[in-house]
Amino acid sequence: MQAIVQRDYGGPEVLVLEDVLEPDPAAGQVRIAVSAAGVHLLDATLREGVAGPFGRAALPMTPGREVAGVVDAVGPDVEGSWLGRRVVAHLGVLSGGYAARALAPAAALIPLAEHVDEAEAVAMVGTGRTALGILEEAAIGPDDTVLVTSAAGGLGTLLVQAGVQAGARVVGVAGGAAKSALVASYGAHPVDYLEPGWPAEVAALLGAERPVTVALDGVGGTVGRAAFDLVAPGGRLVMFGWTAGEAIALSAQDVFERGVAVTAAIGARMFARPDGIQGLAREAVDRLAADEWRPATTRFPLAEAAEAHRALSERRTTGKVVLLT
Numbered sequence: 669m670q671a672i673v674q675r676d677y678g679g680p681e682v683l684v685l686e687d688v689l690e691p692d693p694a695a696g697q698v699r700i701a702v703s704a705a706g707v708h709l710l711d712a713t714l715r716e717g718v719a720g721p722f723g724r725a726a727l728p729m730t731p732g733r734e735v736a737g738v739v740d741a742v743g744p745d746v747e748g749s750w751l752g753r754r755v756v757a758h759l760g761v762l763s764g765g766y767a768a769r770a771l772a773p774a775a776a777l778i779p780l781a782e783h784v785d786e787a788e789a790v791a792m793v794g795t796g797r798t799a800l801g802i803l804e805e806a807a808i809g810p811d812d813t814v815l816v817t818s819a820a821g822g823l824g825t826l827l828v829q830a831g832v833q834a835g836a837r838v839v840g841v842a843g844g845a846a847k848s849a850l851v852a853s854y855g856a857h858p859v860d861y862l863e864p865g866w867p868a869e870v871a872a873l874l875g876a877e878r879p880v881t882v883a884l885d886g887v888g889g890t891v892g893r894a895a896f897d898l899v900a901p902g903g904r905l906v907m908f909g910w911t912a913g914e915a916i917a918l919s920a921q922d923v924f925e926r927g928v929a930v931t932a933a934i935g936a937r938m939f940a941r942p943d944g945i946q947g948l949a950r951e952a953v954d955r956l957a958a959d960e961w962r963p964a965t966t967r968f969p970l971a972e973a974a975e976a977h978r979a980l981s982e983r984r985t986t987g988k989v990v991l992l993t
Contacts, residue, residue, distance in 0.1 A: 671767030672973045677717030680977035699741035704787040705765040706734030707989035732765020736786035754780040756789040791963035791988035796952025799826040805933040810835030815883040820847035822988030867894045892916035901927035
């Protein structure tokens with residue numbers, strides 16, 4: 669079978685398409701004939717040799733932790749009824765998603781309804797579950813004005829939709845005309861952060877009567893700090909990462925003087941939920957099947973995994989980046 673193999677740490681060029689042996693499922697596992705695999709910013713971090721939540725990636729490896737496709741083999745203790753079923757799964761501590769076939773824990777499988785697109789399912793099983801965890805913390809209501817940074821990304825587009833569906837006024841910050849148009853298509857007010865003075869544009873758009881009450885930020889750096897500065901006293905900033913490469917520069921004095929609650933929504937808190945993070949994944953896929961959320965995707969052939977990584981790091985993509993086999 670064909671798979672993307674990484675034998676060195678480095679840039680996207682280390683992701684090479686090779687012919688490899690098909691893996692055999694062990695106890696508790698199934699093998700999935702992959703049709704779609706998700707590309708995550710964590711994949712790029714691990715590719716560079718930076719330690720992720722499970723440590724530094726051991727080489728050689730095949731990246732990828734989100735897959736959808738058809739179960740074509742099961743481990744010795746796994747129900748045979750899974751064979752032939754369309755599923756989506758987050759591989760957890762495993763990798764191997766950038767391949768024609770991948771192993772997945774049977775406990776991670778989520779069946780797909782016939783009408784569900786597999787690339788969109790991949791966009792929901794990881795990114796969708798994260799969005800739900802953020803939304804639990806944000807507790808958005810119809811009286812809120814919500815500011816979403818990186819609003820045209822895989823996570824941002826879901827947060828924008830959720831805010832609009834909650835009846836809130838939503839402002840989505842994105843870079844460039846095409847991304848701003850995508851944000852607008854979901855019913856939010858787009859603001860282009862590539863334009864100088866964009867925070868002033870947000871303030872002018874909202875006016876004094878409906879200032880930002882909730883900011884959802886996964887960018888960090890100066891963009892995240894601007895989002896914090898736009899939140900009205902009594903509002904809240906929910907942080908879920910810093911794709912800019914640095915966290916928001918905030919002091920306790922900043923928080924105290926502004927009267928803004930600052931919380932983090934992902935990580936240990938999501939895993940500590942009563943039904944675990946898998947419960948969020950199931951709910952996210954259910955929302956897709958019910959047509960409640962419409963995930964945006966940018967799709968590449970498996971052989972172009974290196975280009976997919978380049979495009980993601982250069983912010984040339986919208987929505988979730990997905991590889992198709």
